[in-house]
Amino acid sequence: MFEEKTVLRIPGPTPVPPEVTRAMTHAMIGHRSGDFSSLLAEVEASLRDLFQTSGDVAVIAGTGTGGLEAAVYSMVHAGDRVLAISTGNFGDRFTEIARRTEADVISLNCEWGQPAKVEEVARILAEHSDIRVVLLTHCETSTGVLNNVQQIAHITQEYGAYLIVDAVSSFVGSPLPMDEWNVDVVVTGSQKALGLPPGLALVAMSSRAIERVKNGPAARSFYFDLKRYQKGLGDSTTPWTPPVSLIYGLRESLLMIQEEGLQQAQRRHRLLRDMTRAGIRAMGLSLVVNDEKSASDTVTTVFVPDADQVCKVMKNDLHIVVAGGQKQLSGKIIRIGHMGYVDASDMLQCLAALEIALVKTGYKMELGAGVRAAQEVYLHASNSRD
Amino acid sequence: MFEEKTVLRIPGPTPVPPEVTRAMTHAMIGHRSGDFSSLLAEVEASLRDLFQTSGDVAVIAGTGTGGLEAAVYSMVHAGDRVLAISTGNFGDRFTEIARRTEADVISLNCEWGQPAKVEEVARILAEHSDIRVVLLTHCETSTGVLNNVQQIAHITQEYGAYLIVDAVSSFVGSPLPMDEWNVDVVVTGSQKALGLPPGLALVAMSSRAIERVKNGPAARSFYFDLKRYQKGLGDSTTPWTPPVSLIYGLRESLLMIQEEGLQQAQRRHRLLRDMTRAGIRAMGLSLVVNDEKSASDTVTTVFVPDADQVCKVMKNDLHIVVAGGQKQLSGKIIRIGHMGYVDASDMLQCLAALEIALVKTGYKMELGAGVRAAQEVYLHASNSRD
Numbered sequence: 001m002f003e004e005k006t007v008l009r010i011p012g013p014t015p016v017p018p019e020v021t022r023a024m025t026h027a028m029i030g031h032r033s034g035d036f037s038s039l040l041a042e043v044e045a046s047l048r049d050l051f052q053t054s055g056d057v058a059v060i061a062g063t064g065t066g067g068l069e070a071a072v073y074s075m076v077h078a079g080d081r082v083l084a085i086s087t088g089n090f091g092d093r094f095t096e097i098a099r100r101t102e103a104d105v106i107s108l109n110c111e112w113g114q115p116a117k118v119e120e121v122a123r124i125l126a127e128h129s130d131i132r133v134v135l136l137t138h139c140e141t142s143t144g145v146l147n148n149v150q151q152i153a154h155i156t157q158e159y160g161a162y163l164i165v166d167a168v169s170s171f172v173g174s175p176l177p178m179d180e181w182n183v184d185v186v187v188t189g190s191q192k193a194l195g196l197p198p199g200l201a202l203v204a205m206s207s208r209a210i211e212r213v214k215n216g217p218a219a220r221s222f223y224f225d226l227k228r229y230q231k232g233l234g235d236s237t238t239p240w241t242p243p244v245s246l247i248y249g250l251r252e253s254l255l256m257i258q259e260e261g262l263q264q265a266q267r268r269h270r271l272l273r274d275m276t277r278a279g280i281r282a283m284g285l286s287l288v289v290n291d292e293k294s295a296s297d298t299v300t301t302v303f304v305p306d307a308d309q310v311c312k313v314m315k316n317d318l319h320i321v322v323a324g325g326q327k328q329l330s331g332k333i334i335r336i337g338h339m340g341y342v343d344a345s346d347m348l349q350c351l352a353a354l355e356i357a358l359v360k361t362g363y364k365m366e367l368g369a370g371v372r373a374a375q376e377v378y379l380h381a382s383n384s385r386d
Numbered sequence: 387m388f389e390e391k392t393v394l395r396i397p398g399p400t401p402v403p404p405e406v407t408r409a410m411t412h413a414m415i416g417h418r419s420g421d422f423s424s425l426l427a428e429v430e431a432s433l434r435d436l437f438q439t440s441g442d443v444a445v446i447a448g449t450g451t452g453g454l455e456a457a458v459y460s461m462v463h464a465g466d467r468v469l470a471i472s473t474g475n476f477g478d479r480f481t482e483i484a485r486r487t488e489a490d491v492i493s494l495n496c497e498w499g500q501p502a503k504v505e506e507v508a509r510i511l512a513e514h515s516d517i518r519v520v521l522l523t524h525c526e527t528s529t530g531v532l533n534n535v536q537q538i539a540h541i542t543q544e545y546g547a548y549l550i551v552d553a554v555s556s557f558v559g560s561p562l563p564m565d566e567w568n569v570d571v572v573v574t575g576s577q578k579a580l581g582l583p584p585g586l587a588l589v590a591m592s593s594r595a596i597e598r599v600k601n602g603p604a605a606r607s608f609y610f611d612l613k614r615y616q617k618g619l620g621d622s623t624t625p626w627t628p629p630v631s632l633i634y635g636l637r638e639s640l641l642m643i644q645e646e647g648l649q650q651a652q653r654r655h656r657l658l659r660d661m662t663r664a665g666i667r668a669m670g671l672s673l674v675v676n677d678e679k680s681a682s683d684t685v686t687t688v689f690v691p692d693a694d695q696v697c698k699v700m701k702n703d704l705h706i707v708v709a710g711g712q713k714q715l716s717g718k719i720i721r722i723g724h725m726g727y728v729d730a731s732d733m734l735q736c737l738a739a740l741e742i743a744l745v746k747t748g749y750k751m752e753l754g755a756g757v758r759a760a761q762e763v764y765l766h767a768s769n770s771r772d
Contacts, residue, residue, distance in 0.1 A: 001642050001643075001645060001646040002727075002729055004403065004404050004405060005403065005404075005727065005729065007731070017390065017391065018390050018391075019390060256387050257387075259387055260387040317730075317768065318729070318730060318731045319729055319731055320731055341388075341391065343388055343391065343704070343705050344703075344704060345393070345704045345705055345706055345735050345738070345739050346735070348734075348735055348738035348739065348757075349731050349732070349734055349735035349738070352731070352734035352735070352738060352757050352761065353731050353734065355761060356761055356764060356765060356768075359761075359765060360765065360768065366758075367757075367758040367761045367762060367765075368754035368755065368757045368758030368761060369754065371734075371738050371753075371754045371757045371758075372752075372753040372754030372757075375738065375741060375742055375745075375753045375754060376753060378742060379742060379745060379746065379753075382703065382742075382746065
C-alpha cells in the first residue's frame with residue numbers, strides 16, 4: 001500500500017513538489033513555437049539569477065553526467081593540459097570524461113572523506129603552468145564532502161586556467177556565486193535541489209567561458225557541443241528538441257525557489273544538515289566528514305554497523321529510503337539526502353526511523369536521543385531567528 | 387514554498403495517495419454509459435466486502451452529513467419515535483437531522499469525552515418500547531471517543547429497533563462488520579480513511595434496512611431518498627449524475643485497501659493510535675479519552691496548554707497540521723488524525739513536531755521523550771510480529 005508513499009531521503013532524485021508535477025502536465029506545445037521561446041526566455045532569465053552569472057545557461061536534455069560531458073568537451077581542446085581533482089566516485093567520473101578527450105590529464109586523487117587541499121592544488125598549478133582547465137566537484141555525493149570552490153577558483157584564476165565545477169548535488173543548497181567567485185562553468189542536474197525528475201542538465205557559462213566555447217573548435221560530441229546551445233539562446237531556442245514538460249516543471253521550480261529566496265533556501269539546507277549531524281552524533285554514530293567546514297549541506301554520510309540491513313529496515317518497515325555507500329564505502333555507510341523539497345519535520349522523521357532501524361539491527365542506543373539533539377538544533381536556530 | 391507540502395494530520399480530509407489522484411484524472415465518461423455501469427458494479431462489489439454486508443451500498447454525491455441525512459430521512463418515518471445518542475459535536479448534528487423529520491426524537495446526551503453507556507441505552511429502550519430507530523456515532527470526531535457499536539446494536543436488535551451508525555471517521559480504521567453485528571445502516575464519507583477528496587457519501591443498508599426503505603413513504607428529501615439509489619443499483623446506475631472522477635478514485639482506494647487487507651489496515655490504525663497515545667503520555671500531557679477501550683483508532687485528542695498556539699507553530703514552522711477543539715473543547719485540546727494513508731513514520735514525525743511546538747510555547751518537557759515512547763510501542767509490536 002505504501003510503495004509510492006516511500007519518502008526519498010537519498011541524495012537525488014528528490015521528492016517532486018506537487019506544484020512542479022502539475023506544471024509538467026501542461027499540454028504539449030511545439031518546440032519551435034513562440035510559446036516555447038517565451039518559456040525558455042523566462043527560464044533562462046531565472047537561471048542566470050540562480051547561478052548568479054551574467055553569462056548563459058544551456059538547458060540540455062540529459063542528466064548531470066551529460067552536462068559534465070558538454071562542459072568538458074566544449075571547454076577542453078585537443079592538447080590542453082587539464083587538472084582533474086577527484087575526492088570520490090563522482091570526481092572519478094569527471095576525470096574519466098576528461099580522459100576521453102585528447103587532452104593531457106593530470107589527476108589529483110584525494111582521500112575519500114577529505115576535501116581537496118587548496119595548497120596541493122596550488123602546488124600542482126605552480127608546477128604545471130600550462131594547465132588550461134581545472135575540474136572540481138563541489139559536493140562529492142559519494143562521501144558527503146563539500147570542496148572549497150571559492151579558494152580553488154581564486155588560485156585557478158591566478159594561474160589563468162578555467163574552472164569547471166560539478167555542482168550537480170550542491171546547486172541551490174550551498175552558495176556558489178559563480179561570477180563573484182570567478183568560476184567559469186557550473187554544471188547541475190534537475191533531480192537534486194531543483195526538485196524535478198531527472199532528465200535536464202544545466203550548464204552555466206561565464207562570459208569568459210562563452211568566449212572560449214565560441215572561438216574553440218567543434219566539440220568532440222555533436223549533441224553536447226555548448227556552442228550550439230549558446231548560439232540558440234540568442235533566439236530563445238535550443239539546438240535539438242528540448243524536453244518541453246521538464247522545462248515547464250523547471251519554470252515552476254524556479255518560481256518556488258524565488259519565492260523562498262535563495263539565501264533562505266541555503267539557510268534551510270544548512271539547518272537540515274546541522275540537525276542531521278547533531279542527531280547522528282547523539283546516536284553515537286561516526287560521521288564520514290568530521291569537519292563542519294567540509295560537510296555537505298545536501299547529503300550527510302554516516303558510518304553504520306550493518307548499513308545495508310539498516311537501509312532495508314528503513315525502507316520496508318518505515319517507508320523511508322536512504323542510500324548506501326558506493327565503491328570502497330559500500331556496506332559501510334549510509335547517505336542521507338536533505339536537498340530540495342525537504343523541511344525540518346522530514347529530518348526528524350528520518351532520524352526517528354533510523355533509530356528504530358538501528359535498534360532493530362542490534363545497535364545499542366537510547367531511543368529518541370538523535371531526535372532530541374536535532375530538535376535542540378532546530379529550537380536554537382528558531383529562537384535566534386525569532 | 388511548503389504550503390502544499392503541509393502534512394494533514396487532522397481527522398479528515400486526509401492525504402490522498404498519488405495512485406488515487408492519478409485514477410481521478412481518468413478522462414470523463416458519460417454516466418449513463420456501459421463503462422460507468424461496469425465501474426459502479428465493480429465498486430459496489432468491493433464496498434459490500436468492505437462494509438461486510440450482503441445488502442446494498444448507495445454511492446451519493448455529497449459529504450458525510452448528506453449521507454446521514456439520506457439515512458435518517460429514508461429510515462425514519464413520520465410519527466416514529468427515535469433515540470438519538472450524542473457523545474459530542476457530530477452526535478449533536480445527527481440529532482439535529484432527526485429533528486428535521488416529523489419523528490418524536492428522544493435525545494441521550496452523554497458527557498463529552500465519555501462513550502455512551504450501554505446500560506443507559508438499554509434503560510431508555512426498555513422505557514420506550516416504541517422506539518423504531520436508534521442513531522449512534524461510532525467515532526465521535528470532536529472528542530476522540532469510540533462508541534461500543536457491537537453492544538448497542540445487540541440491545542437495539544433485542545428491542546426490534548433499527549440502528550443507524552455514523553461511521554464517517556471510523557470506517558476502515560475500526561472494525562464494524564455490519565451484518566454480523568446487526569447494524570442496519572452505516573454511513574461514511576470519502577475524505578477519511580478511504581483517502582479520497584471530500585465529495586462522496588456512502589450509505590450501506592442491510593437487507594432489513596432495504597426492506598424498510600423500499601416499503602416506506604417517499605423521503606422528506608428528493609435528492610437523498612435512498613429508495614432511488616437502492617433501485618438504481620439493480621442496473622448499476624445512480625439516480626442522479628454521479629461524481630465520476632471520485633468514483634474512479636474510489637475504485638483505486640478500494641483496491642489499495644484490498645491489497646493491504648482490511649484486518650491489516652485495522653491493525654495498522656490501532657498501532658498508530660497506540661504509538662500516539664504512548665507518545666502523548668510520555669510528554670506528560672493528558673488524553674481526553676483515558677480508557678483504551680473507548681479511544682478512537684483514527685483520532686487522538688489531547689489536552690494541551692495554549693492549544694491554538696501549538697497548532698499554529700506546528701503548521702507555520704513545521705508544516706504539520708493538527709486540528710483544534712470544537713465547541714466546549716475549543717482552545718483546550720488538539721486533535722491528531724491518524725487515519726487512511728498514514729504510517730508509523732508519519733506519527734513519529736508528528737510527535738517530534740508537537741514536542742518542538744510545546745517547548746516553543748513554554749511547556750516544560752524532555753525533548754524526544756514522546757518520540758521514544760512511540761518508538762518503543764512500534765518496536766514492541768514489530769518484535770511480536772517478526
